[in-house]
Amino acid sequence: MVVWQYYRRRSADSAMRLNKYISETGICSRREADKRIAEGRVTINGRRGELGSQVNEGDEVRVDNRALGVRKQQHVYICLNKPVGITCTTERHISGNIIDFVGHDERIFPVGRLDKPSEGLIILTSNGDIVNRILRSENNHEKEYIVTVDKPVTDKFLNGMAGGVEILGVRTKPCKIRRVDKFTFCIILTQGLNRQIRRMCEVFGYEVKRLQRIRIMNVKLGKLKIGHWRNLTEKELEGLVPDINSGVTEKQRIENKTADKTTSTRRAKQGKPDTKRTRSKVAQPRAKKTAARRKSR
Secondary structure (H helix, E strand, O other): OEHHHOOOOOOOOOOEEHHHHHHHOOOOOHHHHHHHHHOOOEEEOOEEOOOOOEEOOOOOEEEOOEEOOOOOOOOOEEEEEEOOOOEOOOOOOOOOEHHHHHOOOOOOEEEOOOOOOOEEEEEEEOOHHHHHHHHOHHHOOOEEEEEEEOOOOOHHHHHHHHHOOEEOOEEOOOOEEEEEEOOEEEEEEOOOOOOHHHHHHHHOOOOEEEEEEEEEOOEEOOOOOOOEEEEOOHHHHHHHOOOOOOOOOHHHHHHHHHHHHHHHHHHHHOOOOOHHHHHHHHHHHHHHHHHHHHHHO
16 A cells, blocks of 8 residues: 555544444454444444444443443554655654654554665554564664665675674674675664664765665565555564564563573572573483483393
């Protein structure tokens, strides 16, 4: 779908169409919800609902006089082929901001950024729990770019870029890089410093003429046209965040990880072995003893 054709500015409240609200509680599809609404079987705060009615936060919706439970939270995960000139910000007063450009019904925000003069793949979501997990640099998540520069790409340039470059007071991590053609190269980064590729190229006297991101981890740009977006597939989501469907939030995941470390530290102070770390070492001698007994028989 072309995003500028589907642009819609949402109102300040969290109103939702009645049929969508009903379907998200899990009792039926939107089509079935429309049927029940048309038959007069749905009420909002005691009044008969109509096709196209809006439900606001705090409203009581009943179907066949039975109050619906809280609707299931269904987060949005999309990827956009961002055009040059769109700014990756949630600040609505900034002209050309990515939120107004996409015009999605849900409240979404970009995961990371892609410079205004750059184009290509960027992920947007309504789920704040996954953002830090994707962006955290120590996770070494790969992002792949196709870059066109103003001078021929030399072996010296490629080797220099691959080994790391001093920018912004730090040395960039080693990266994978290869020549595509005379003026173009492909680079895979595992960190996201501000305008990193452009600054790295400047160190060697190169100017970036075009920068396009084509992959974030397992999510590929593919044939998605500029200015278009699509929903992520289940397989892509599982690759981005393996326990995305487990119901474990980022806060819970960190608390569980911290609890594991605390337990290991406590056992160490008490002089007890950490069973998680020693299990495999203990199992090896036992296996050898078992094998020896079998041979003796």
